[in-house]
Amino acid sequence: MAAQPLLDVRGIETYYGNIRALNSVDVTVDQGEIVALIGANGAGKSTLMMTIFGSPRARTGTITFAGTDITNLPTHEIARLRIAQSPEGRRIFPRMTVMENLQMGASLDNLKYYDEDVEKVFHLFPRLKERIAQRGGTLSGGEQQMLSIGRALMARPKLLLLDEPSLGLAPLIVKQIFDAIRELNRTQGLTVFLVEQNAFGALKLANRGYVMVNGRVTMSGTGKELLADPEVRAAYLEGGRH
């Protein structure tokens, strides 16, 4: 069905000053897929996420989303095309309650789905419902991650970007979060592009994966292929979290 990928990143180069953080990166994400991006610290994974969102901007290359060239759109207009993000470090609003955080995620023009969407998030993360009036800053790390994902979902995204959803969480919570992502993908056909340090979990969850080293994509394939690849095993899996 998808002749054209939902997200098409072609030949992107992003610079911080004179330092090139991304070097001709090509990534595609098809409708309905879960795609994982793995790589060492400082490889440029978060930079790619943020470049898709337009801050920082790519110096060369194009990013196309659902047929629209978004390379030079302002960030808020990119978000309006229904790309939602749970950024690195979660970045929930600490003084606002769980409910207010979710409300901030709801795109301002389709409030008619608001109640329904809130219920969906609470169905996915019942923990959040218990803490509805609690300030975001006082939530535990795992709850904050759930809130961050929930807030992104409130925008009814066509594409969900997740930057290290498992960061700093206990294995049980990581499993809960990965299960939630899988459920969203299965039941609602949500397309997910996620960055992970937890390569094993991410590649098992994903349909396809990319490996990034020093700002370049060095390998790609289905999740299974990458999991079986000796190089990937040596670099990201052996001695890592299994």
Add this chain to the structure above:
Amino acid sequence: MAQAVSAQRVAAESNFSEAARQALYAGLISFGLFVLFIGLRTDQNIRNELILVQRWGTLAIVVLLTMAGRFLFVAFAQPAIAARAAARAKATAVAAEPGALRKNGTKLAILALFLYPIFILWAVGLQGSLKWVDNFGIQILIYVMLAWGLNIVVGLAGLLDLGYVAFYAVGAYSYALLGTELGWSFWILLPAAGIMAAFWGVILGFPVLRLRGDYLAIVTLAFGEIIRLVLINWREVTNGSAGISGIPKVDFFGLFDFNVSSDIYFGKVFGLAASGAYYKIFLYYLIVLLCLLTAFVTIRLRRMPVGRAWEALREDEIACRSLGINTTTTKLTAFAIGAMFGGFAGSFFAARQGFVSPESFVFLESAIILAIVVLGGMGSLMGIAIAALVMIGGTEILREMTFLKQVFGQDFTPELYRMLLFGLAMIIVMVWKPRGFVGSREPTAFLHQRKAISAAFTKEGHG
């Protein structure tokens, strides 16, 4: 029941005896401390000899004050604090519903505001009312309005603005210049001054879009000074440091006004004797209405997308952007709307004084307004109003404390200690309540949006 009452009485009695005991100790300690510092003073007499001046009276006053303070603290403040802590422990269980006083507190406060001049008239008569309505009422309310305006920028949007007085100045000079040159009525110039100030808010906003925190503070500080220096140096228009005088008074929509010589003078229309007090009372009600307008707009905006975006911006700018919030327009609207209220307050100020000069718009004013916002608890309308009442009312009351002259000598001028009091109060409040008088934010989102919004409207206040 009877038992409980008697138990309370016993508790109160033991409180008093304990308080008396502690007061005695405090008195002894302060006597020991101060006997040499205050009781005796070395001085030179006419022949340049060192003599000892004895000041037992002053010493006695200091010791007595210490004792009284300790007594009051132990007898009343401590039990009150303990009771409050206990009540809070109890309240956490049922914290959802605010108490009746809290629910109706805003309404009571507004009612009190409207009754205040009537009470003053009844208590001290027409001529005596001038001081109470003008120096206390109007003065405090101007600061309430300014602080509420700045609250939009600092408290809600989290943009630290040290030059807010610039917009106050723009509003005041807009009214002063257009009012004297063109003779337009206050009612036309009030919105004009607001728009003018909002325009300057946007002008300031553009260059500082990318700045935050301390950098932003410095640039806004400079902006405030630039406006003041322009007012001083652009003599052809602003008349320099001499200022502009003869600013027309506010009239009542052309029905009557407050110029004694005019045909529609308030006194003539209503057959009353001429007095300056009418104008002040009229101005008082005018500023009350302006304040209510500010509060109303703030409360409404907080529940609207733009207001929620301001608060989100204060919390995390990067998250805001990734949620599709246009941070540029969000910041600019915060500057513009905050500045607009500053402009309203400025034109009111000009109309009240009848005279403006750059001296009224120094950095100290910005600092005081900011201090009120911080003391009130960044974002809380009620807290800010209380802070303005305490800080501005407190410094005004200092003027009244002529009895201090008897204690500290005739050349003691209490007003000079305004800033000392200000600083002291700030320190005390920040130690006692580090988040300001009302430090907690009222949430604006609830599970079932529609029901919650209607509930929230009946609750109002506590912006």
